[in-house]
Amino acid sequence: MNEQTKKPNKSYTSEFKESAVKLANDTDQPVSQTARELGVNVNTL
Numbered sequence: 401m402n403e404q405t406k407k408p409n410k411s412y413t414s415e416f417k418e419s420a421v422k423l424a425n426d427t428d429q430p431v432s433q434t435a436r437e438l439g440v441n442v443n444t445l
Contacts, residue, residue: 412440420445 412420424434424445435442 410440 420434420438420440423438424431427434431445432442435445
């Protein structure tokens with residue numbers, strides 16, 4: 401990829417990060433499903 405086609409990194413608020421991790425930990429669904437529903441990469445969680 402050259403510089404013109406690179407996607408900028410997304411930045412998430414602390415509140416979003418905290419609630420995303422809490423949701424991933426507190427539900428019975430797989431982390432991958434939670435990540436998909438939040439629109440983030442599973443490795444982000």
